[in-house]
Amino acid sequence: MIISDKTIEIVESEQKCIGCNACMKGCPMLDRFCDSPKTLLKKLLDEKSFDYKLPYSCMQCGYCTKVCPVDVDLKHLFMELRKDTVNQTNGKLPKDLNTSNVAMHQKLSFTGLFSKKIQHLESDTVFFPGCALQAYSPDLVEKVYSYIRETTKGAGYYNVCCAKPTKMMGKDSEFQKIYLGIDDEFKRRKVKRVITGCQNCYMTILSNSPGIEVISLWEYIDKSGVPAEAKNKYKMKKEEGLNTNKSEYSFVLHDPCPTRDVDSIHMAVRNIIAALGIEIDEMKYSKGKTLCCGAGGMVAITQNDIAKAHMRRRATEKDADYILTYCQECVESMRRGGSKSLHILDLIFLDDFLEVNQGNQSTLDKWKNRFIAKTARL
Secondary structure, eight states: OBOOHHHHHHHHHGGGOOOOOGGGGTOSSGGGTOSOHHHHHHHHHHHOBOOTTTGGGOOOOOHHHHHOTTOOOHHHHHHHHHHHHHHHTTTOOOGGGOTHHHHHHHHHHTSTTTOEEEESOOSSEEEEOOHHHHHHOHHHHHHHHHHHHHHSTTOEEEEOOOOHHHHHTTOHHHHHHHHHHHHHHHHHTTOOEEEESSHHHHHHHHHHOTTSEEEEHHHHHHHHOOOTTTTTHHHHHHHHTOTTOGGGSOEEEOOOSTTTTOHHHHHHHHHHHHHTTOOOEEOSSOGGGOOOOSOGGGHHHHSHHHHHHHHHHHHTSSOOSEEEESOHHHHHHHHHTTSOEEEHHHHHHOSOGGGSOOSOOOHHHHHHHHHHHHHSOO
16 A cells, blocks of 8 residues: 555654564564664655555554654554555555444444434433443343433433544545534534543544543443442442352453543542442553553454464453453453453442353344334433
C-alpha cells in the first residue's frame, strides 16, 4: 500500500522516536514487524509504502503513546494507515483481514431488529448501554436501567450501536454518516447527559458529541451509591460464613484501555468494589498504563493470532480466582486467554456470581440477546 501525502507528514513528525523501545514492553504487535519503532518509522519514510497488515495489527489501545518519553503517537499513525488502506481499496479491504464480519455486524446493528430510538425519556438524561452489555445479558441491562430510573427520575434509554467498529476499520466517512444520526437523535430529544455502560461508547460519544455531558456508569454508580442490597454484601458473607464464603475468592482488576486516561473512572470503579466489600489485587499494568485485553482495534478479527497471544498474556499476568473488569469485551477476552472473569455488574446486581457461566456465548446467542433487549419494555 502507498502512504498518502497526509500520512507521510505524520511519519515525518514521528521521526523524533529515540528508539528506547519502552512501548514494546506492553505492545502486542510491534515485535512482529520490527526490532524498534525507530527502525519501522525510518522504513516507512524511506519506502513510502506499508504492509496493510501492519495497521490492522494495532489494537489502538494507546499504551505506546502513554509510555513514550517524546510523545510518539503510533496509535494515530496506524489509524491513518488504515484510512489509506480503505481509500486505496475503495472500502473493499483485503479478504484475509476478515472484515466482512465487521461490516455485517454494523449493517445488522442499525436495522430495526436491533436498534430503537430513545425511549421513556422524561428528563435530559439517557442510559446508553452499548452493544456488548445487551448481547451479554438483557436481564442485567434491565436491572441497571431500573437502578438508573430510581436514582435519576425520567432517565431515558437509547438502544443503538455507537458505530465504533466502523471507525476502527478506517472507514471514517462512513462512521461520520452513521454517527450523525445518533447525534441528531440526542439533539431531537434535547439530551444533555448520557450515561454509558461501555468504555468504547464513552469515548466515542465524548469525542463526537461535544455538547453533551458523558458520564460512565461507574462514575454514576459511585456518585449515586451502590444499591442498598449490594453494599458490603461480600464482606457480610465473609463475616457470617455463609454459603461458599464467596468473599474468600481472590480477585484482580483489569482496566479497559479505551479510558486509560480517565482517572475518575479508575477511582470510581475501585470505590464501587470497596463498597461491595471486596478486596482486589492490581495488575502489573493498570490504570493509565493498562494493557489491552486483546480485542482492541478489532484485531481479534483482522489478526486473530496476535489477539489470542495477547489475551493469553494479559489473562495470566497475575494469579487470581477471577479477573474483574468493567467492559464485557474484556471479560470475554480474559476467558479466551484462559482465566475466569466477571463483569463488575455481575457482582452488583446478581445474587450469586458463582452461577455466571464462564463459557463465552455464541454469536447467535448474542444476537438473540440483543433482539430481546430491543423488544423488552425497559
